[in-house]
Amino acid sequence: MSPARGDGPRLCPLAPLDLLGLGLLQAAALLGWLAPAWTAALPLGLLLLLSGLAPFFPRWRLLLPVLDRGHSPDAVALTFDDGPDPLTTPRLLELLARRGARAAFFVVGARVRAHPALARALLDGGHELGNHSDEHDPLLMLRGRARLGRSLQGCQAALAPLGVRPALFRPPAWVVNPRLWRVLLEADLACAVASRRALDFGNRRLRGLSARLLAGVRPGDVLALHDRAPPGGRGLELWLAEVERLLDGLAARGLRVAALSEVLGRPVHEPLAAAGAGPVRRFYDALAPSYDAEQAARGQRGLRRAERAAVLARLPGLLPTGQARVLEVGAGTGRFTLELLRRAREVVALDPSPAMLAELEAKARAAGAGRLTTLCAGLHGAELAGPFDLVAAYSALEYLPDLQAALARLAGLLGPGGRLHLTTAQRSLPRLFTQLGNAMRQGVWLHARGRGQLGRAARAAGLELERLDAFGLRVPGLPGFGGLMLELVARKPGPPGSAGGRGPGV
Numbered sequence: 349m350s351p352a353r354g355d356g357p358r359l360c361p362l363a364p365l366d367l368l369g370l371g372l373l374q375a376a377a378l379l380g381w382l383a384p385a386w387t388a389a390l391p392l393g394l395l396l397l398l399s400g401l402a403p404f405f406p407r408w409r410l411l412l413p414v415l416d417r418g419h420s421p422d423a424v425a426l427t428f429d430d431g432p433d434p435l436t437t438p439r440l441l442e443l444l445a446r447r448g449a450r451a452a453f454f455v456v457g458a459r460v461r462a463h464p465a466l467a468r469a470l471l472d473g474g475h476e477l478g479n480h481s482d483e484h485d486p487l488l489m490l491r492g493r494a495r496l497g498r499s500l501q502g503c504q505a506a507l508a509p510l511g512v513r514p515a516l517f518r519p520p521a522w523v524v525n526p527r528l529w530r531v532l533l534e535a536d537l538a539c540a541v542a543s544r545r546a547l548d549f550g551n552r553r554l555r556g557l558s559a560r561l562l563a564g565v566r567p568g569d570v571l572a573l574h575d576r577a578p579p580g581g582r583g584l585e586l587w588l589a590e591v592e593r594l595l596d597g598l599a600a601r602g603l604r605v606a607a608l609s610e611v612l613g614r615p616v617h618e619p620l621a622a623a624g625a626g627p628v629r630r631f632y633d634a635l636a637p638s639y640d641a642e643q644a645a646r647g648q649r650g651l652r653r654a655e656r657a658a659v660l661a662r663l664p665g666l667l668p669t670g671q672a673r674v675l676e677v678g679a680g681t682g683r684f685t686l687e688l689l690r691r692a693r694e695v696v697a698l699d700p701s702p703a704m705l706a707e708l709e710a711k712a713r714a715a716g717a718g719r720l721t722t723l724c725a726g727l728h729g730a731e732l733a734g735p736f737d738l739v740a741a742y743s744a745l746e747y748l749p750d751l752q753a754a755l756a757r758l759a760g761l762l763g764p765g766g767r768l769h770l771t772t773a774q775r776s777l778p779r780l781f782t783q784l785g786n787a788m789r790q791g792v793w794l795h796a797r798g799r800g801q802l803g804r805a806a807r808a809a810g811l812e813l814e815r816l817d818a819f820g821l822r823v824p825g826l827p828g829f830g831g832l833m834l835e836l837v838a839r840k841p842g843p844p845g846s847a848g849g850r851g852p853g854v
Contacts, residue, residue, distance in 0.1 A: 356726075357628050357747045358795075361529040362787035365402055365410040369395050403489060403523050406541050412529035413789065415516070417543035418568045418611035423604040425611040426451040426594075427542055428575040429480055429518060430550065432459055432466035435577040439588055441473050447595050450474050452608035452616050453575065454518040457482035457503030467510060476608055476616035479503045479514040479537060489525040496531045504535070512617045515630070516540040516608075533627050533791050540612070542572035551578045554586050558593035567603060568611060613637065628747055629700045631790050632680070636703035639681050651832055652683075654820040655771055658835050659684055659742060662815075666769055666837070667691035672737035675761060677727055678744025682708035688740065689717040696721045698730055727757055735763030737844075741770040743833075746794040751805045759809040764842020768811060772797060774818055774834045782832075802834055811838035 372391040380388035402410040418425070431437050431453055444451060453470050455477055460467045470477060481488055482502030488495075504513055517537040519528065524539065532539060544565060546557050551574045561571050571594075578587055598605060609616045614634045625633075635642070643652050667674070671693045679685050679697035681704050688695045689712065697720060699705050705722045712720050723730055727748065739758045748754045758768055773779050773796040786794045797805075803816050818831025 356626060357792035358749050359530060359533050359627075359791060360787040360793035361412065361533060361791040362784060363411045363526060363529065364788055365398060365526075367784070367788070368398070368410070403525050406519070406522060406524045406539065407543075411524050411526055412532070412539055413791075414524075415538060415540040415612055415614075417570050418613060420568045420606060420611045422567055422602065423606035423611055424565060424567065424569045424571060424598060425608040426605055427454060427478075427518075427570060427572050427608060428452070429454045429572065430459075430484060430574050430576040431455055432463050432470065433576050434463055434466060435581060436551075436575050436584060436587070437463075437466050438469070439584065440575050440591065441469060441475075443588060443591060443595075444475070445473060447592075447605075449595060449605040450476070450607045451605075452476040452478055452516075454478040454480035454516075455503070455507070456480050456484045457499075457506035458484075460503070460506040464509070467507065471510060471512065474607075477507060477510075477512060477514055478516040478518055478540065478608075478616050479507075480518050481520050482506070484520045486521045486523075488520050489523045489528065493527045493531060496527060497535065500531060500535045500537060507617075508620055511620050513620050513623050514617045515615045516617075529791055536623065536625060536627070536630070538614075538630065540570075540608075540616075542570040544569050545572045546574075548574060550574050551576055551583070551587055554578065554583050554590055557587075557590040558597055561594055562597040562601075565598070565601065565603065570608065570611060626700075627790060627792055629702075632699075632701035633703040636681065636701060636707050639704065639707070643683070651820050655743065655833055656683070658771065658819050658833075659769075660687060662769060662835070662837065663687060663691060666738055666767055673735075674738045674740060675732065675734075675736045677739065677741040677758070679708055679722070680704045682711050684740065684742055685720070686711065686715055686717055689720060692718070692738070694719045694721070696723060696732065696736075698723045698725060698727070698732070700724065700726045727754060732761055734761040735766060736761055737763060737766045739766070739768050741768075741772075743771055743773070745770065745772045746796070747792065749795060751795070751797060751801065752808060755805045755809040755811070759811050759840060762840040763844075764840055765844025766840050767814070768806070768836065768838045768840075770836050771833050772802065772836075774799065774831050775801075776832060779832055797834065799834060802836055806836060806838045811840055813838050 372395040375391040376388040402408060406414045407416050428451055432455060453475055479500060482499045488499055500517060517532060518540055522541055544561055546561055548557050670691060674688050674692040674695045676685055676688060676695060676697050679699045685695060685697055685708055697708060702724045705724055709722060739761055745754055775796040775798045779796045783794050799816060803813055806813055815837035817835050820832040
């Protein structure tokens with residue numbers, strides 16, 4: 349795990365191959381002990397085989413998460429690699445404009461610097477720009493981590509004068525390595541390949557290009573081609589004809605050619621001002637439309653029900669008058685925000701994901717809820733006008749490595765007599781498996797805390813503990829199963845009521 353920076357998450361890019369490798373090594377040791385010694389070579393051989401193949405098959409997702417197709421019911425996306433090229437790109441732009449099609453171009457930084465007007469023309473044509481490294485070194489994945497980072501940042505820098513930053517990276521030759529995911533997290537990029545390749549070898553194999561892509565094409569597919577000039581400049585007309593046949597074939601199958609961002613449901617590039625959003629915001633921006641459904645899924649349902657029951661049982665005592673001013677940290681799509689709005693004079697909802705807050709605002713409008721203010725920021729970066737009668741944080745502190753600093757910040761936002769109500773992950777054996785799963789999915793470590801650790805941090809922040817209890821999957825007498833979640837209610841000393849209305853009570 350890398351050290352945290354400020355209040356940012358702790359990077360922990362754990363690959364599925366890491367855990368699979370650990371399991372295969374254990375299997376080899378067990379076989380060597382219980383069976384003939386030669387059988388231990390079987391899991392070791394499988395591990396070596398997978399380790400050798402995984403870099404060349406990124407869609408297996410053994411080394412890092414990879415975007416390769418979307419869920420559009422009637423559209424596919426066109427992508428072009430290796431440009432811009434002064435011989436081919438202008439002709440391609442004319443064809444796409446004539447057909448009303450938008451594409452994504454994974455560009456090479458050196459080529460952008462050599463042909464900035466072409467890169468501008470791509471943007472002016474409504475197309476999207478992704479990062480395809482700075483120099484398109486086919487051996488880039490054999491380089492060190494520092495060299496990888498410089499190559500990615502070089503392409504980002506080449507596009508900065510155009511006012512955009514790519515959010516997606518496509519590796520040269522579609523080869524990945526175990527170091528790439530951490531470099532992508534640090535560069536605020538995600539890896540994107542495609543579900544269907546033209547297998548044109550950089551426009552060296554043009555005949556049948558359209559037929560290869562059209563064979564078995566489905567809605568949601570991402571199609572990969574190149575816009576670099578065919579070797580020697582020959583074959584340009586054949587290449588354009590194949591691209592036009594591809595467009596005709598997609599139309600004949602009832603498939604629209606849509607922007608890659610539409611098909612994937614996430615941006616390919618964005619304004620330069622969006623730099624530094626970070627992996628947590630990126631993850632939740634992409635997840636926002638399906639977040640509520642995911643929370644209701646079978647694997648999450650039991651724990652989320654237990655959390656909801658614990659919170660709703662406490663709110664009547666915390667907000668008895670309807671006049672309190674409330675801050676909700678990590679509001680997300682509003683699992684508890686509407687309940688808070690029903691009981692409070694005002695709720696300020698804080699979350700780092702604008703997409704999650706947009707979902708929350710839509711819910712509040714549909715429900716005709718009370719006074720809601722949304723603020724897109726992290727806890728330590730937010731400009732908040734306190735004091736508040738209640739600060740609520742439900743499953744929101746796990747991303748913050750410094751618990752003491754987080755609780756001190758929350759306590760400072762409370763008025764005298766105000767209360768902090770939070771739920772957070774409790775350190776336990778079952779929770780460890782959740783943390784490992786999250787590290788493989790997001791590349792960041794979710795922090796679980798012990799009961800004593802949470803209590804000490806609250807007291808050090810100047811708060812008086814009123815309740816500190818565990819809930820969710822409790823097995824009395826079995827170590828490690830004392831509950832998956834902790835609930836804390838703590839009070840800031842002083843006479844209540846300074847933030848408006850009568851102070852809350854429990």
